[in-house]
Amino acid sequence: MSKAKRFMRLNRGLKSIALLWGIAGSHPLLAAPSSEIQVLTVAYLNNFMKLSEWPTTQDKELTLCVTQEGELAKELDSLVDAETQPHTLKIKRLLQGDNASQCHLLYLSKDEKPLLVQSWLNSLKDLPVLTVSDKEDFLDQGGMVALIEQDGRLQFEVNLTQVEHVKIKMSSKMLQIARDVRKK
């Protein structure tokens, strides 16, 4: 290959990369701030932990439990790296059959088997573990916080009866922002 040809090839290559770069960089900003669902979910969980108080207040380390590998579990690992909590944060991956009583917060995905969700909720009925899920009927099943996507926004609902039953204190701010707070 002659040098001239080689230069032309290089030049062409650079141009196409530059074009790609242009597309990636110059896209107009969206009107509303937006984010991937798993980043938002992790941001919510981060807030829930800041705005809740567990009866075992001496805990310096908060344990956040998750039952499935995947994008959310990976995102939680980067939450630990981001160090946004006043507490040290620990992510624990649970397998079915594992004891969840050591968790402060347990996140159950809507992809989780129904039988398993129910069995975890039953085993935690009287324990101060904040249960959160994106499952629609989660509060009816005895869960505490449900994350619900509506009109392209992520919202949440709280089952305060269950939260108070296990003596977790939720800040009034959190309850104000909740789309719905259930209390018998």
Add this chain to the structure above:
Amino acid sequence: MKITLQTYLPCIVFLFTILNSTQQLSADEKKKVYDLPLDQLVNFEVVSASRFKQKSSEAPSAVEVLTAENIRNYGWRNLADALGAIRGLYTRNDRNYSFLGNRGFSRGGDYNSRVLIMIDGRRMNETIFDSGFIGEEFMLDMNLIERIEYIPGTGSSVYGANALLGVINVITKRGKDIDGMRIGGEAGSLGTYRGRATFGKQWSNGAELLLSGSHYLSQGNERLYFPEFANINGGIAQDKDHERNNRAFGKFSFGDFTLRGGYISRYKQIPTGSFGAFFNENNFSVDNQGYVDLDYLTQVNPNLDLEVRGFHHWYDYYAIGPYNADDKSILSREEADARWWGGEVKLTGTQFAHHKWITGLEVQYDQRQHYNNYDIGSPPPSFDRKNSGWRAGVYVQDEYRITDSLLLNVGLRLDQHHLIKHLQLNPRIALIWDITPTFTTKLLYGSAFRAPNILEHDLNTAKAILPQEERVKSYEAVAEWYPGNSVKLLGTVFYNDISRVLQSDPVTFNTVNTGKFSTLGFEFGAEKNWDNGRQLKLSWTHNNTRDNSVNGGSWATDSPKNLVKLHYAEPLLDNKLRLGFEEIFVDERLTVAHKIAPSYHLFNINLALTKPIYGFQANLGVYNVLDQHFKIVPGPNYVQDTLTGDGRTVRFRLEYGF
């Protein structure tokens, strides 16, 4: 194409420029989002969830998964190493290609055409020999792999041809997983080196890019001794084991679109004198494979996902070797080139209560399937074949949750393939019963097919005997028990009935559908993962695979009755280091000459940093620590009845990220 530093350098320089011009690092941006108060979060728009769903295999459970963490802990050098760690699989390298055996079934020289190999859910088997590459001839470097999914059993009900014994889906990392630039180097025994550059990023507007390129070089064994060739150079193949490859992979996603592309060019010397080539002469093969795939995945409504994609793949191959013709040495060239393109439309719906359904249409045009074999310098081609044609498949699958504890998964696919006469209809049925929340049982049945490849299709002297498809029916029962404390126990019983297997008729040399095989076996698996990163994993596969095509039936060749695998990873120095042990036992096997290849143990140790220190990530692996001279069974076209694998080797990897 020869790739030199001069071609690499501008790219690297340019990537630096991109990096430096970036204003915000996505990690910081994410931290900002994590920290936002609730009243702001409720106003955030959720970016369509479907496009971030990691492409996962559409299979009713029983999937075995290896993660990026496993790859790091055990230091697997290529896909073949990783697959060798999976329950029920065994690999061998005949010093030209790597081959996969599956629950006791392995046919010499089938180039893994009875397994479907996928990258991000895309079929990678080429359209000449149907090869599914897994060694250094596979397209991806290990650092790009997020996870490897292995679905044992039939997969034709979703994926069509070739998914006879299993589906392997290799899922690549995302740009944001790399988040910056990584330069890596590898050096090891047998004069082995690899250089690599990977760039990955996600921008605030959601655009995401992953780019990677690497070069690999291995001098191989300087002297390989084959007693079968003792009369030539004392049986020593001198400097005939070189291997090198160039790899490139890229992924760019923006909005609902993802563009993927990959390329591999692999050169390997063949030191074994296989296929009748003169021994200790220069004999080599080159495989080039590439693809581009444009994917549009969108959420039509919260209960309906639509995926539309188009793809183009190509494969070029040639091999040159010296052969005997009328007592003269002539150079023979075997070559093949293939082009194929196509598309798929797929719908996934959840609008009916308790149902998740998938339906799709896949079309592929095999535009060129060209195979040629001739003697260099002799004018008339000795064997030149061209083919082209269409294949199409339509499939439907439904996952029906009958009760909270009972799940039924039914799939069906109808295939038309231009190399066979009849339409193929392949079902898969799985019944999954959670007897208790911690005890699950599964019953699985499925069938699958493989059409003959171009060579099998075109080789027969009499055109009247056109080979047809191979078939398999597989039955499996699985029990999984989670007794607590992160322990998982598993047991399976399986039966595979493989019929109409294509083989060469010993008299006419025609390819005929006369092979019949059956496998009956069971597996046990146990796994425990500790919070601190410690892992213990054990599996045992026992099977009896019979070759029923011979009189009265006999033990099939290259079929180890027992496979035992042990993996143990231990965190050291406050989890800064991870020490991984891998022990693989492969039982004795029957060779083509009806002798016994002895059983062997492969023991590997790997030491890796769990997190980079000052941006540096290091990894040291010792393979075949006990320096076993283990024997593998090569294909039928070898003078050697067994080949000896590599002894103890060492590999050091260092990566710098910024």
